[in-house]
Amino acid sequence: MSDKPQTAPVSDSPAHFPGPIRWLARIEIWAGTVFFWLIFFGVMWQVLGRYVPAIAWVGAGEVARLSMVALTFITAGYLIGKNGHIVIEVFDAILQGKRLFTVLRVFAAVVMVITCIALAWESLLMIEQGWRRVTTVLHMPIAVLYVFAFIGFTSGAIHSIAKIFAANRPEPKLDISEMEG
Template identity: 80%
Template sequence: MSTDDPAEASAAYEPEHNAPAPIRWLSRVEIWTGTVFFGLLFLGVMYQVLGRYVPQIAWVGAGEVARLSMVALTFVMAGYLIGKNGHIVIEVFDSVLQGKKLFVALRVFAAVVMVLTCGALAWESLLMIEQGWRRVSTVLHMPLAVLYIFALIGFTSGIIHSIAKIAAAGRPEAKLDISEMEG
């Protein structure tokens, strides 16, 4: 690839562009799904607030929609955050070992731990799905197994993202930039 524009040339080597197409697609789906649940969370809370000032439209289910959306959002975004290093990481080792062979071994080890952890959580989610159809939420009467389906999806995504991180352990890694969120 030859280009005269330095910004375009550097963008081609950013970790996000080096990710395999299925991982990029999965990340987009996770972001959109997370956005939908965040929207439901926001609408549920705003409807609750409105219901306090206009009692005629108050609905108890708004709070439950907000709570269940928050739980689903948390589970669905687990894999995305693992793939973008948005989970808790010991970055001290990253800076100390950068450029050394042990750095790749550390990244592989961390990804293997995530595969095993997400695998255990996905297995437990599967077991909870089997048992969760009898229990329902208080107001909406939604089977709680539905929430565990989102947990299974999120932790399975975490496994996929972690396996991709193992395969890419020797290449630059995507970093979740939260500097814009800091005060």
């Protein structure tokens, strides 16, 4: 036995979040990875098409652009849940360990819930209107992009609600290595 005092390890993983929230985060990472690869292949196809005109396809650029928009929206909830969004950390250092710290976290999460619900509602309204307009090359309805926005902002609201109930626990940190596979 060692003379060092035994302390419980502090984990940055969101183990205190319910299973469905952890599964939602896994699905968002998976979907984000798919869209990332679509961006990559769309851009690479464009580059190859410049040098081999026989395989040039105008839709490759549109696939890459639309995938970038979808990636941005679909990972919004994940980034909110993992604190990958912009945060003012000055208050964290000043209020650490005080009751007001938990109040500040709850307030920030409530603001995020309200914001995400408002954006999800607007996305829903845009989905209703966007079926008539289509993209130039693929002729995909613009409403599909707003479906991704709706999913992302709804997910952000869910993650923020979970953060309200976990405000007095250590927050998970965004760990880039977990995105590597």
